[in-house]
Amino acid sequence: MNEEEYFQALIALHQGLERQGPGDKEFSRQILSNLEGLPENPQIADMGCGAGAGTLLLAEKFRTNIRAVDFSRDFLDELDVRAKQEELDQFIETIECDMGKINWAPKSVDLLWSEGAAYILTFGGALKAWRPLMADNGIAVISELSYFTDKAPEPLKEYMKKMYPTIKSESGNAEVAKALHFEVVDILRLPSRSWWTYYYDPLKENIESQKGSKDPTMQVVIDETEKEMQLFEKYAEFYGYSFYILKAK
Numbered sequence: 301m302n303e304e305e306y307f308q309a310l311i312a313l314h315q316g317l318e319r320q321g322p323g324d325k326e327f328s329r330q331i332l333s334n335l336e337g338l339p340e341n342p343q344i345a346d347m348g349c350g351a352g353a354g355t356l357l358l359a360e361k362f363r364t365n366i367r368a369v370d371f372s373r374d375f376l377d378e379l380d381v382r383a384k385q386e387e388l389d390q391f392i393e394t395i396e397c398d399m400g401k402i403n404w405a406p407k408s409v410d411l412l413w414s415e416g417a418a419y420i421l422t423f424g425g426a427l428k429a430w431r432p433l434m435a436d437n438g439i440a441v442i443s444e445l446s447y448f449t450d451k452a453p454e455p456l457k458e459y460m461k462k463m464y465p466t467i468k469s470e471s472g473n474a475e476v477a478k479a480l481h482f483e484v485v486d487i488l489r490l491p492s493r494s495w496w497t498y499y500y501d502p503l504k505e506n507i508e509s510q511k512g513s514k515d516p517t518m519q520v521v522i523d524e525t526e527k528e529m530q531l532f533e534k535y536a537e538f539y540g541y542s543f544y545i546l547k548a549k
């Protein structure tokens with residue numbers, strides 16, 4: 301199994317879903333309505349947007365141009381279709397590229413949004429890549445899998461060592477952000493119920509329909525995903541997605 305086959309199986313398993321990672325529209329709307337200090341018509345980007353769960357909310361809220369970046373054309377095509385359906389397409393520009401290698405003008409983003417995607421570059425790697433894009437006092441809202449405790453149970457630590465070796469506590473990530481010239485405005489935890497309602501439960505239906513697949517890579521991805529769900533069922537009080545609200549300083 302090579303990396304490309306793995307990503308293709310992962311994309312296929314998430315096809316047609318409203319979201320490709322844990323999140324919650326109402327929770328995000330709440331965050332957006334509490335942001336302070338943005339200019340009148342903010343320049344906005346959604347990094348690793350997938351099929352656009354966040355992008356559509358940003359367009360609905362700000363009704364201004366949103367640059368939606370992902371390296372999967374399949375997900376961006378889904379976003380284009382949904383944007384048309386919701387009559388938000390005039391605000392959304394889908395950009396197929398590597399979010400770690402963006403060559404936009406420095407200081408050209410007032411609001412950078414990224415849900416469930418920064419880990420691909422590592423939290424620190426993502427902040428480092430995106431910091432030069434941020435306008436002075438620009439806001440970044442980035443979700444990242446984080447420990448809620450310094451005393452995570454051993455089986456959870458073992459799993460993370462293998463599957464998510466860069467996971468840190470919220471205070472650890474806050475230190476990373478500060479060192480990269482962001483002020484930490486707030487850290488908000490996505491409720492564990494939202495993981496199931498808006499991500500895992502719909503994903504379970506896709507898993508069922510792919511279970512008969514003869515593709516061995518798909519079987520690996522299904523197996524990993526089911527293990528991930530079992531882990532979350534058992535240990536959700538110790539880790540989860542934290543949304544880091546950061547200001548470029």
Ligand SMILES: C[S@@+](CC[C@H](N)C(=O)[O-])C[C@H]1O[C@@H](n2cnc3c(N)ncnc32)[C@H](O)[C@@H]1O
Nearest residue numbers: 319320321348349350370371372398399415416
């Ligand atoms: C867990 S999904 C999150 C998608 C979306 N933000 C959401 O919350 O539904 C991560 C996304 O990052 C994209 N991605 C992974 N590596 C990338 C890269 N280097 N550049 C751009 N997008 C990338 C994937 O295609 C996928 O859509």
